[in-house]
Amino acid sequence: MKFTKMHGAGNDFIIIDNREENLTPERASYVAKTLCQRRLSIGADGMMLVDAAQAGGDYRMTFYNSDGSLGEMCGNGARCIARYGFERGLAGETQHIETTAGMVKGWRQTERQYKVRLNDVTKLQLVKNVTAAGGQECACSYIELGDPPLPHAAVEIEGLEKADRDKLRTLGRDLRNSPDFPKGANINFYDIIGEDLVRELTYERGVEDFTYACGTGTGSMVAALTIMGRVSGNNVKVLVPGGELFITIERDGDRVTDVYLTGPTNFVAEGTVLDEDL
Ligand SMILES: N[C@H](CCC[C@H](N)C(=O)O)C(=O)O
Numbered sequence: 001m002k003f004t005k006m007h008g009a010g011n012d013f014i015i016i017d018n019r020e021e022n023l024t025p026e027r028a029s030y031v032a033k034t035l036c037q038r039r040l041s042i043g044a045d046g047m048m049l050v051d052a053a054q055a056g057g058d059y060r061m062t063f064y065n066s067d068g069s070l071g072e073m074c075g076n077g078a079r080c081i082a083r084y085g086f087e088r089g090l091a092g093e094t095q096h097i098e099t100t101a102g103m104v105k106g107w108r109q110t111e112r113q114y115k116v117r118l119n120d121v122t123k124l125q126l127v128k129n130v131t132a133a134g135g136q137e138c139a140c141s142y143i144e145l146g147d148p149p150l151p152h153a154a155v156e157i158e159g160l161e162k163a164d165r166d167k168l169r170t171l172g173r174d175l176r177n178s179p180d181f182p183k184g185a186n187i188n189f190y191d192i193i194g195e196d197l198v199r200e201l202t203y204e205r206g207v208e209d210f211t212y213a214c215g216t217g218t219g220s221m222v223a224a225l226t227i228m229g230r231v232s233g234n235n236v237k238v239l240v241p242g243g244e245l246f247i248t249i250e251r252d253g254d255r256v257t258d259v260y261l262t263g264p265t266n267f268v269a270e271g272t273v274l275d276e277d278l
Contacts, residue, residue, distance in 0.1 A: 001278075003035070003042070004084065005268040008076035008114075010212025010242015011045055012268070015084055018049040018062075025062075025070075033068030034277050041275050045204070045211050048077050050084070057098035058091035065206025072101035072119075072150040075215020075261045079114040082106030083265045101146025115262040118219045119146030124256060126228055128153075130181070132174035140175070141228075142185070143220035145259070151185040151205075152220035160191035160199050169210065172203025188217040190225075196236045198222070212242030219259040222247035227254055 004015040014035050016023065023031060032047035044066060051060040061081050063071040078097055085091040086108050093108040097116075105117040123144035130138050130153070140153040153175060157163055172187045187203040200221060202214035218238045226233030226249040233249035243264055250258035 001273040002270070003273050004270045005042065005044065006080040006084065006266060007242070007268060008080045008213065008215065008265050009240055009245055009263050011076035011214060012043075013074075013077050013080055014042055014044045014047045015081065016047065016049050018051045023049065028062070029064055029068040029070070031278060032064035032066065034275060035273065036066035041277070042273070045207050046071065046074060046077060048074070048081055050081065050090070053098055055098050055103070057096040057103060059085060060098040062100065065204070067206050067208065069206045070100065071206055072148055073099045073104065073146055073216055075116060075118055075217075075219060076213055076263070077215075078104050078106060078116045079215065079261065079263060080265050082108070082114045082116060083112075083267070099146070101148060101150055109262065112264050112266070113262065114265050115260055116215075118216055118259040118261055119150070121145060121223055121256040121259065122147055122149050124224065124227065126224060128180070130175060130178050132171065133177035133179070134170070134174040136171070136174065138171075138175060141221075141224035142181075143224055145216055145220060149183070150216055151181060151183045152188060152217050153181070153185045154188045154190060154221040154224050157189045157191055160189055160201060168201070169203065172210070173208070176203055176205055176208075186214060186217050188214065188221045190221050192225070192230060196231050196234070197239070198225070198231065198236060199239045201241065210241070213240040213245060213263075215245060215261045215263070218245045219247050219261045223249055223256045223259050226251065227256065
């Protein structure tokens with residue numbers, strides 16, 4: 001089986017051309033869980049299958065988290081796959097990518113910089129009081145993108161850069177497992193550190209740990225902050241452990257109409273999977 005490895009701002013993915021491999025959903029889940037293991041296999045935050053379009057797009061992307069669960073969408077994954085799609089001749093500089101959560105539009109900006117329009121904001125709750133799995137109460141914003149929706153919470157942590165990582169990881173895990181989130185949620189911790197400048201650290205559902213970047217989480221968090229009036233929504237710069245992402249929000253009053261995510265991509269490797277555990 002051939003694979004490609006890419007990352008977008010440190011959020012890393014294994015890409016399989018499923019037009020060649022014909023993996024069933026059950027097999028794909030197992031392959032993702034096996035290959036995404038750090039140290040034991042290739043290692044990645046997730047795996048994406050590329051399939052032929054079914055709904056008028058250029059091609060279809062199916063995203064699996066590193067634990068083998070299906071993710072409705074992945075923003076950094078979509079940016080990477082847009083580059084893959086362009087360079088492998090599946091699409092032009094502007095493309096339509098079919099995802100589980102709906103159509104995502106992508107644009108090539110430079111050789112390595114790609115922009116996507118994330119799925120529509122289908123729910124936005126600016127203030128939600130959540131009881132974490134450990135019993136702690138926490139105020140957050142809650143955002144869903146697409147249909148079926150990808151769930152995100154945004155939690156402000158002043159002094160995020162210096163915060164104790166282990167305590168934050170425990171809080172992330174407890175919030176991610178809160179009974180108040182029926183589908184679970186990705187937990188985006190943020191700190192506003194300047195004008196339209198935000199630091200972010202995301203605890204991801206399906207990875208069950210912090211990742212270096214989470215594109216849909218960054219877009220969701222900035223969408224909430226824009227409606228709260230805390231950032232302008234115009235090219236907001238977000239510093240994440242793996243690099244820098246930029247978000248632009250279009251709105252109609254208090255309704256978010258478009259969320260655009262821009263950031264870097266990297267083609268890391270391509271080759272043949274030899275993993276004997278498959
Ligand atoms: N890292 C991804 C999000 C993956 C979503 C996944 N963790 C889930 O909740 O299914 C991104 O860049 O948007």
